[in-house]
Amino acid sequence: xxxxxxxxxxxxxxxxxxxxxxxxxxxxxxxxxxxxxxxxxxxxxxxxxxxxxxxxxxxxxxxxxxxxxxxxxxxxxxxxxxxxxxxxxxxxxxxxxxxxxxxxxxxxxxxxxxxxxxxxxxxxxxxxxxxxxxxxxxxxxxxxxxxxxxxxxxxxxxxxxxxxxxxxxxxxxxxxxxxxxxxxxxxxxxxxxxxxxxxxxxxxxxxxxxxxxxxxxxxxxxxxxxxxxxxxxxxxxxxxxxxxxxxxxxxxxxxxxxxxxxxxxxxxxxxxxxxxxxxxxxxxxxxxxxxxxxxxxxxxxxxxxxxxxxxxxxxxxxxxxxxxxxxxxxxxxxxxxxxxxxxxxxxxxxxxxxxxxxxxxxxxxxxxxxxxxxxxxxxxxxxxxxxxxxxxxxxxxxxxxxxxxxxxxxxxxxxxxxxxxxxxxxxxxxxxxxxxxxxxxxxxxxxxxxxxxxxxxxxxxxxxxxxxxxxxxxxxxxxxxxxxxxxxxxxxxxxxxxxxxxxxxxxxxxxxxxxxxxxxxxxxxxxxxxxxxxxxxxxxxxxxxxxxxxxxxxxxxxxxxxxxxxxxxxxxxxxxxxxxxxxxxxxxxxxxxxxxxxxxxxxxxxxxxxxxxxxxxxxxxxxxxxxxxxxxxxxxxxxxxxxxxxxxxxxxxxxxxxxxxxxxxxxxxxxxxxxxxxxxxxxxxxxxxxxxxxxxxxxxxxxxxxxxxxxxxxxxxxxxxxxxxxxxxxxxxxxxxxxxxxxxxxxxx
Numbered sequence: 001x002x003x004x005x006x007x008x009x010x011x012x013x014x015x016x017x018x019x020x021x022x023x024x025x026x027x028x029x030x031x032x033x034x035x036x037x038x039x040x041x042x043x044x045x046x047x048x049x050x051x052x053x054x055x056x057x058x059x060x061x062x063x064x065x066x067x068x069x070x071x072x073x074x075x076x077x078x079x080x081x082x083x084x085x086x087x088x089x090x091x092x093x094x095x096x097x098x099x100x101x102x103x104x105x106x107x108x109x110x111x112x113x114x115x116x117x118x119x120x121x122x123x124x125x126x127x128x129x130x131x132x133x134x135x136x137x138x139x140x141x142x143x144x145x146x147x148x149x150x151x152x153x154x155x156x157x158x159x160x161x162x163x164x165x166x167x168x169x170x171x172x173x174x175x176x177x178x179x180x181x182x183x184x185x186x187x188x189x190x191x192x193x194x195x196x197x198x199x200x201x202x203x204x205x206x207x208x209x210x211x212x213x214x215x216x217x218x219x220x221x222x223x224x225x226x227x228x229x230x231x232x233x234x235x236x237x238x239x240x241x242x243x244x245x246x247x248x249x250x251x252x253x254x255x256x257x258x259x260x261x262x263x264x265x266x267x268x269x270x271x272x273x274x275x276x277x278x279x280x281x282x283x284x285x286x287x288x289x290x291x292x293x294x295x296x297x298x299x300x301x302x303x304x305x306x307x308x309x310x311x312x313x314x315x316x317x318x319x320x321x322x323x324x325x326x327x328x329x330x331x332x333x334x335x336x337x338x339x340x341x342x343x344x345x346x347x348x349x350x351x352x353x354x355x356x357x358x359x360x361x362x363x364x365x366x367x368x369x370x371x372x373x374x375x376x377x378x379x380x381x382x383x384x385x386x387x388x389x390x391x392x393x394x395x396x397x398x399x400x401x402x403x404x405x406x407x408x409x410x411x412x413x414x415x416x417x418x419x420x421x422x423x424x425x426x427x428x429x430x431x432x433x434x435x436x437x438x439x440x441x442x443x444x445x446x447x448x449x450x451x452x453x454x455x456x457x458x459x460x461x462x463x464x465x466x467x468x469x470x471x472x473x474x475x476x477x478x479x480x481x482x483x484x485x486x487x488x489x490x491x492x493x494x495x496x497x498x499x500x501x502x503x504x505x506x507x508x509x510x511x512x513x514x515x516x517x518x519x520x521x522x523x524x525x526x527x528x529x530x531x532x533x534x535x536x537x538x539x540x541x542x543x544x545x546x547x548x549x550x551x552x553x554x555x556x557x558x559x560x561x562x563x564x565x566x567x568x569x570x571x572x573x574x575x576x577x578x579x580x581x582x583x584x585x586x587x588x589x590x591x592x593x594x595x596x597x598x599x600x601x602x603x604x605x606x607x608x609x610x611x612x613x614x615x616x617x618x619x620x621x622x623x624x625x626x627x628x629x630x631x632x633x634x635x636x637x638x639x640x641x642x643x644x645x646x647x648x649x650x651x652x653x654x655x656x657x658x659x660x661x662x663x664x665x666x667x668x669x670x671x672x673x674x675x676x677x678x679x680x681x682x683x684x685x686x687x688x689x690x691x692x693x694x695x696x697x698x699x700x701x702x703x704x705x706x707x708x709x710x711x712x713x714x715x716x717x718x719x720x721x722x723x724x725x726x727x728x729x730x731x732x733x734x735x736x737x738x739x740x741x742x743x744x745x746x747x748x749x
Contacts, residue, residue, distance in 0.1 A: 020051055026070065028074055028077060055101055178201045366385075487516075509528060516528060622659065
């Protein structure tokens with residue numbers, strides 16, 4: 001406390017925001033994977049029931065497949081841990097409610113189907129074992145299972161189950177399940193089975209009427225499948241069915257939006273001939289006529305005249321029907337679909353000419369086409385108009401999310417304007433889309449607003465499916481790979497990502513480690529490796545390749561402290577069996593950190609191993625010999641082994657042997673090796689040999705080497721001198737009075 005004022009308390013990050021019950025079920029999944037103690041059974045029963053209840057009360061919110069997977073894991077755990085009396089803990093009502101949830105709108109949006117089907121089957125089997133089960137609950141469970149199987153790509157099983165129980169007691173089955181099975185085959189594109197199911201329906205006196213026909217046609221319209229919409233529309237007509245008005249309108253809408261006007265012309269005429277006699281249906285009829293005319297290329301002025309004609313015709317039929325904003329909105333929607341924002345604005349002017357003021361739907365459409373056209377100021381104006389209006393659903397959330405993302409990508413960024421939109425959504429407790437979370441996270445990271453970034457991620461990412469979380473994680477990691485970003489900011493970003501996305505894979509973590517090596521921060525890279533090393537997940541444990549990469553990075557950085565740390569980790573890692581490649585990297589690391597004697601100890605491990613040395617091993621060992629005390633003894637031993645076992649000597653190995661002797665100031669032996677290169681190894685003296693000889697020599701002997709090279713190999717030495725050069729450094733990092741030519745002698749382990 002200073003002058004009576006206390007210091008402001010440090011801001012605490014928001015805890016992760018989980019759906020009711022989700023945290024306990026997540027902990028169960030983690031406990032089972034790690035063979036640890038799970039949460040109490042009573043807590044899991046409560047978690048299961050509360051999660052299902054919350055999703056039923058908020059059915060517009062999608063239930064992700066991973067969440068259904070957690071429900072399945074929890075349910076099976078409760079089954080496996082029942083007491084002697086077989087008490088599951090969940091009531092029949094809880095299980096029936098869960099089955100109802102599986103056919104709700106939230107689950108229908110889930111892409112994966114395996115978990116949903118498995119959970120439905122498990123629930124159905126468990127429910128049917130209960131003695132207190134009522135006939136109503138039994139029937140509901142059966143109908144739910146059939147619907148789940150049909151909607152989740154198991155229509156054959158659904159039909160078999162449906163037929164089996166229909167034969168036993170048709171009153172237990174809702175007749176709409178036959179249509180659900182037909183639609184199930186439509187989802188997996190089994191046209192023959194759709195026909196066969198319809199024939200089976202008729203065998204059981206269940207008619208494929210115009211209502212069932214409507215469902216099938218609407219399915220293909222919703223999926224924008226023009227050809228199959230045509231096929232099944234005509235299939236119903238050929239069977240003598242009279243399509244419903246809704247079917248006609250949906251099919252004509254598909255024709256308008258997919259330029260199928262020629263095929264749809266007869267359908268439009270049939271609709272005109274059957275013009276409705278009530279104002280409500282007249283409006284729907286007018287919308288189609290106006291959109292059709294717009295699709296045919298009619299101008300705004302021509303549409304205005306068409307409106308006058310339709311108003312006049314209804315008056316002649318004794319009805320007073322006037323255009324409303326819904327008619328204008330349908331035209332704006334079509335212009336939006338065509339990416340024609342200019343015409344959309346003209347349609348808005350047409351509405352005002354008829355005395356019609358924009359409504360909430362109009363401003364939603366404005367948001368859409370103005371964002372698409374890049375008019376973000378106009379989109380923001382449409383949003384401001386929309387804010388004060390009532391909306392029946394959260395229809396605006398998709399567009400507001402798009403607006404936030406577009407503003408985040410705008411240069412320069414209007415930060416305050418973006419945060420106003422975000423605050424509005426937070427007040428509504430609305431959820432942000434993954435793309436929005438990603439865009440906002442990058443802005444917070446760029447601005448150094450780490451607490452805001454953590455709060456944003458904790459509020460939203462735990463509700464997303466795994467692939468959506470991965471997308472956000474990848475965007476943040478890509479930010480860290482941008483070399484224009486300060487390393488301190490990248491380090492902050494990495495730490496937040498690793499704590500939030502614990503599922504981040506080994507490849508991504510390894511790339512992050514390599515990034516810090518490239519930035520010259522081997523200490524940070526070593527910390528990243530340590531984070532990998534201490535993870536619980538067996539899929540994200542460091543491999544031999546990971547160790548090799550970290551030792552190579554340490555070698556280039558000459559970071560002895562990091563080397564000691566990682567080498568100790570390797571000694572304690574029972575999951576990694578060292579091989580030649582790993583020993584090679586250890587040799588390079590110790591050589592790079594100025595300890596050639598320790599590097600050569602790994603050469604001993606290599607030659608006594610079952611795998612034995614590689615050319616990289618030999619080259620690295622010879623390089624260590626150049627710097628180790630009395631290294632010429634080890635170098636000659638290696639050379640004698642090569643000769644004794646008749647191993648082909650490459651130019652890299654020959655040059656490395658010359659370098660090993662040169663490092664020990666054995667000038668005459670080196671000149672003799674170069675002179676006899678043809679005889680010894682079938683090689684011609686080149687830039688690599690002379691450059692290695694020069695670089696490895698003590699500085700005091702470099703001038704003598706130059707004099708010799710100019711006389712013996714003037715052309716080759718001239719090529720060496722063309723190479724870039726720098727001051728020679730000792731392995732401990734100090735500068736010597738010599739020159740080092742960059743001859744490109746990096747060794748691949």
